[in-house]
Amino acid sequence: MSKPTPLSGFPELLPAQRAVEQQVLDTLRHVFELHGFAGVETRAVEPLDVLLRKGDTAKEVYLLRRLHETSADGHAGLGLHFDLTVPFARYVLEHAGHLEFPFRRYQVQKVWRGERPQEGRFREFTQADIDIVGRGELGTHHDAEVARVMVDALRRLDFLPGFTLQVNNRKVIAGYYAGLGITGGELVDEVMRQVDKLDKLPVESVRGELVGPVGLDDATAERVLALAAVRATDAAALEADVRALGVTDPLLEEGLAELVGVLGACAGLVDDRVSVVADLSVARGLDYYTGTVFETRLRGWESLGSICSGGRYDALATDGRTTYPGVGISFGVSRVVVPLLARTGLAADRAVPSAVLVALPDEASRAHADAVADRLRARDVPCEVAATPQRFGKQIRYAERRGIPYVWFPAPAGTDGETTEHEVKDIRSGEQVTADPDTWTPPTEDLRPRVQAKEQQ
RNA sequence: GUGGGCGUAGCUCAGCUGGUAGAGCGCCGCGUUGUGGUCGCGGAUGUCGCGGGUUCAAGUCCCGUCGUUCACCCCA
Structure with a gap:
């Protein structure tokens, strides 16, 4: 066989680099367990109807096909999982009778997406998830808890750059919009999608979209952008800034209280490498988040996008009778480690374990x-x-x-x-x-x- | 999926209007046959991604293809 060529999007590390990744993984596991999270591994494949439950994403899922497949569809009806949340939701339903709730688990595994690779974006990569799932109910203090656990883990990886955890709450956004008279699920979603682009596009472009295609009037668009401009690192400032916008709404109040709770609970974790900020421009494109949402930026590596995100699902899973709400956060191990190794000299001081x-x-x-x-x-x-x-x-x-x-x-x-x-x-x-x-x-x-x-x- | 860049030694790369494939680093040996690194001397690198075409002659020009990379799209 002649020399094989690398496969784009399927990164492989040399021993001295893998040692770095292993140290990351060891630290994550150690901290997750310190906080009482149980380790879970799910199978690599799920039935297609499980994977596709959240919408039309078929093109990004790798299908499983036997070489001598003879079924009508030409495949086995199975696909590789593209995240760890969907398999976990299925796992919770399947094993609900044997789990104690609230159930806290961590899960570190490879996932696969049929995307075009770019820096920090791969077709095979490792994610580290923690989630807490309740049966019927789940207290909002768990939202703060998953944030605290992940920040605790990341801050111990002292060879990583500093980072900023950005927190928002979808109830704040939805309530604020309702107070402005923006109603109707589709319109609200569309406004959120545009606001979510603020980290990539200039404000003028987003304003143009809001008053143009989306159809808001100038004054409303301006107030939408005003909310998205709010940044606060402490609870008092956050409440003051939001109230100053002059919108009142019950859902807004509920979300604001939750957001204040998360921000306050994380206050003690802040140091010169770690900051936690309420950033009201963070919306997350996904429509299944219902409350708290998280994103994380690595300092000096903003082009990577969010390296650690998640949020609250009122219905992580449901079997028709019982609903399981959850809150979780997912760290993109490969997304951070691979570019860091490639662009800095980060490596272990030896390529073998031998001392x-x-x-x-x-x-x-x-x-x-x-x-x-x-x-x-x-x-x-x-x-x-x-x-x-x-x-x-x-x-x-x-x-x-x-x-x-x-x-x-x-x-x-x-x-x-x-x-x-x-x-x-x-x-x-x-x-x-x-x-x-x-x-x-x-x-x-x-x-x-x-x-x-x-x-x- | 769309568009651009790039494929030459293990690595990073040079190679002019087409004319005998190169450098640095690394590697191997010797000086030093049981103590490395520095230094000196010597040595080996290769399907120039692959296929076809033009030409007396192609790493170089043309076509195709594969790979890779960046951007767009998308992003769970």
Whole structure:
């Protein structure tokens, strides 16, 4: 086979980069579990009617087809999941009898979308979701909770740039519009869709759309834009800014109270890398969000769009008798990690887990070297034995190439007692000392690969 | 799906009006046959994406195709 070409949209990482992604995944899992979320994995495929329940999105779903498919449709009626929310909703219905509600779960898996790839947008990528789902009811304090958990996870990834969590509430938007006399589901949705473009288009363009194709009068359009211009980082300012717009409506009040609640609950998480802001221009295009909505921007990486989004669904799932409301948030692992690796020098300081290379003087000593390695491993020191008994200079170079910080020189296997001692060399400093394989341990920072940001591109 | 850019050594790239495929980095060896990095000397790189055409002659020009990339569209 000649050299294979890469497949666009299906990113693969080299070991030193994968180590970074794994550290991200380890951190996410650790924090999600710290907050009491249970891990779930769902199958990669769902029946098409489950996947397509939310609308006409068939063209972006990858279908499953046997090579010798003989059915009338030419496929098995199964597709790869394109997010983790839809499979989770199905999972909740299927296993409702065995779950305790409110049910809190995290789910980190690959998903697939038949889109044209771009930076941070792939056809196969990893998402990390957390959701809390209730049976019949779910308190709005959980909206703040999922935000807090995700912020807690992201802030611990200290090699990532800082970020801003943007929060809004659809009830605020819908209530405000109702107060302005904008009614009717379609019109409200269309106005929201235009407002949602404010982060990409200049205000004038959006205003033009609102008074033109959408059909608002100038004054109403202006007030719609006024709401979308509100930004606030504390509850008092938010309430003051919204009230100053002079619209009153019961739904607006309800949404505002929820939004204030989320903002207040997240206040303690803010530091110089993390900000949380009520941004009333955030609408999310999806019509199934019913209350709180989230988006997240990475500082300096705004072109990536939102790297972590989600919100509240009053009806995440329903079986006709029972409705399961949910609130969740999803972090785009690949969307962040892959561009970051590509555009900065971010990588692990070694491509292999080994902290120690056990040198091999000659092939006859392999069993002895293996035994030394096992004594190190017994105390959780990752190590490997040199592949071939080359001269030691080459074995040191072997370690250096891989970023392994220590080379271990075993004491000769004496038949009448060991007269010499084991030695271990830190190949960065050149320092070499005698050591006991049953007690020697590298400094903690050398035990595992470390993630380091190299020079910016 | 639409439009533009780009495909030459492991990597980054140069290659003029068509005339014997190059550089840097990396890699391998030796100096130094059980202690690397620096330095010196030496060495190997290749279906110039693929197919066809024009030509005495194509990496170079033309057509097609595949891949890749950026933008648009879309975005759960």
